[in-house]
Amino acid sequence: MPEVEASMRDTGLFSPPSDVRGMTKLDRTAFKKTVSIPVLRVRKEVINRLMKALKRVALQRPGIKRVIEDPENEDRRLVMLDPYKVLTVDSFEKAELSVLEELDVNPQLSEYNLELTYENFKSEEILKAVLPEGQDVTSGFSRVGHIAHLNLRDHQLPFKHLIGQVMIDKNPGLTSAVNKTSNIDNTYRNFQMEVLSGEENMLTKVRENNYTYEFDFSKVYWNPRLSTEHSRITDLLNPGDVLFDVFAGVGPFAIPAARKNCTVFANDLNPESHKWLLHNCKLNKVDQKVKVFNMDGKDFLQGPVREELKLRLGLSTEAKPSIHIVMNLPARAIEFLSVFKSLLNGKPCSSELLPIVHCYCFSKDANPAQDACQQAGAVLGIPLEASSSVHLVRNVAPNKEMLCITFQIPATTLYKNQALSVENSEEPSLKRQRTDNDSFSESQITSDS
Numbered sequence: 001m002p003e004v005e006a007s008m009r010d011t012g013l014f015s016p017p018s019d020v021r022g023m024t025k026l027d028r029t030a031f032k033k034t035v036s037i038p039v040l041r042v043r044k045e046v047i048n049r050l051m052k053a054l055k056r057v058a059l060q061r062p063g064i065k066r067v068i069e070d071p072e073n074e075d076r077r078l079v080m081l082d083p084y085k086v087l088t089v090d091s092f093e094k095a096e097l098s099v100l101e102e103l104d105v106n107p108q109l110s111e112y113n114l115e116l117t118y119e120n121f122k123s124e125e126i127l128k129a130v131l132p133e134g135q136d137v138t139s140g141f142s143r144v145g146h147i148a149h150l151n152l153r154d155h156q157l158p159f160k161h162l163i164g165q166v167m168i169d170k171n172p173g174l175t176s177a178v179n180k181t182s183n184i185d186n187t188y189r190n191f192q193m194e195v196l197s198g199e200e201n202m203l204t205k206v207r208e209n210n211y212t213y214e215f216d217f218s219k220v221y222w223n224p225r226l227s228t229e230h231s232r233i234t235d236l237l238n239p240g241d242v243l244f245d246v247f248a249g250v251g252p253f254a255i256p257a258a259r260k261n262c263t264v265f266a267n268d269l270n271p272e273s274h275k276w277l278l279h280n281c282k283l284n285k286v287d288q289k290v291k292v293f294n295m296d297g298k299d300f301l302q303g304p305v306r307e308e309l310k311l312r313l314g315l316s317t318e319a320k321p322s323i324h325i326v327m328n329l330p331a332r333a334i335e336f337l338s339v340f341k342s343l344l345n346g347k348p349c350s351s352e353l354l355p356i357v358h359c360y361c362f363s364k365d366a367n368p369a370q371d372a373c374q375q376a377g378a379v380l381g382i383p384l385e386a387s388s389s390v391h392l393v394r395n396v397a398p399n400k401e402m403l404c405i406t407f408q409i410p411a412t413t414l415y416k417n418q419a420l421s422v423e424n425s426e427e428p429s430l431k432r433q434r435t436d437n438d439s440f441s442e443s444q445i446t447s448d449s
Helices: 044-053 094-102 123-130 154-170 224-236 254-259 271-283 297-313 333-340 368-380
Strands: 033-043 067-070 073-080 110-116 142-144 147-150 176-180 193-198 203-208 211-216 242-245 263-267 290-293 323-327 356-363 388-397 400-408
Touching: 033 044, 044 073, 044 094, 073 110, 123 154, 142 224, 147 154, 154 176, 154 193, 203 224, 211 254, 211 271, 224 254, 224 323, 224 388, 242 254, 242 297, 254 263, 254 271, 254 290, 263 297, 271 290, 290 297, 297 323, 297 333, 323 333, 333 356, 333 368, 356 368, 368 388, 368 400
Parallel strands: 147 176, 242 263, 242 323, 263 290, 323 356
Antiparallel strands: 033 073, 033 110, 067 073, 142 147, 176 193, 203 211, 356 400, 388 400
16 A cells, blocks of 8 residues: 655545535435545554554544454554544654554554445535535434424425435434424414424424423424523422413423422413323323413413412411412513403512513514513513513524513502502512523523524
8 A cells, every 4th residue: 555645635535426416315325435544554452552542643434443454464453544634654743653653553654445435424514515515504403302303494495305314314313304394383382394204203202301201293392492491490499389381381391390399380272282291290290290271371371370379379378489470482472461460459469479470582682681671561561671680591593582581570560459568669579589690691502493
């Protein structure tokens, strides 16, 4: 085998063959390619010690062994090196050369013709080679159990079936790839989807924050990118607190709260979400701690929530658990805040017992936190800037943020025809719920597609 010349390597060495450009139906056999790789010829008995020393420069490609038999000598092995890191003997660092000398390995490089196949290319390399040159390549997706959920752009649609199959091929455990074909339906919070490749089965199981959820992904709302937000809200709760989850979905807020020994009332209008919410409560052994409803959010607030508030806010007990109301329907939840106006009659409770609302919304404003306060304040008819905290949940699209505004409902808003007494006239504090950077801190959730 000839020595390697000290020349620049081809930057497209590990790119698929150029003739796959424009392919719309996946042909795995078209991805065969032969490339020259620098190798070291090494006695087989020193391989283990040598490989530890050559981690930096050893070849790392999907499905390729870094050590193979030497076709010219059965007592030797060929160690494949990264052609972008090793051009000549001078490419080795001092420590690496020292080990080569210690193990009596000749540092002279030889070349080996390596055949690459479809299995040896990464998904982004395949898609970059196939899609029109210069256009955006997506290799990202949301994983929902065995399902890859993509949100393809218009220029990617001619290649949708190929993209779906590549996602399945390159991600162990995936057996189906789907693409969203419509926006989320605000009534039931699901969306139309097309199966791009793989099985049609949309019944799936996911693990999030040590809880298990099962559901039909084609009929309910589930977003794995909200995992951190689910944990954040759960962390605000203390054992014994009460949680009203107005748009509960399949239970990602309700179930962790119940496992934390909170009393939970969970509601969702979608019959499928209601069914899987019941199922998941049993699956996670909290069915005795969660009361489940299948109602419109407004009816839930005006019915079960109002009755429970009347009961709990009227109790004169030493134990005073916090009451939290989660409203995770960002496209419309702000509208439902009007229900809290004059929701209760009678004498106002003490300010520390007033319910704490966590309401989600979207904003395209240059100052999304301020916009969230103004949106909620406009519906309630009160200014919220000084008595609320706003948490940036995630960026959902260019110039569009998802946020959560947290505030206690003032007694003057919650109670009909009642004014606060002098002793309770101050705006309630959110100190129990605030963290040091809670005013507008970005969570660790990745962007949505």
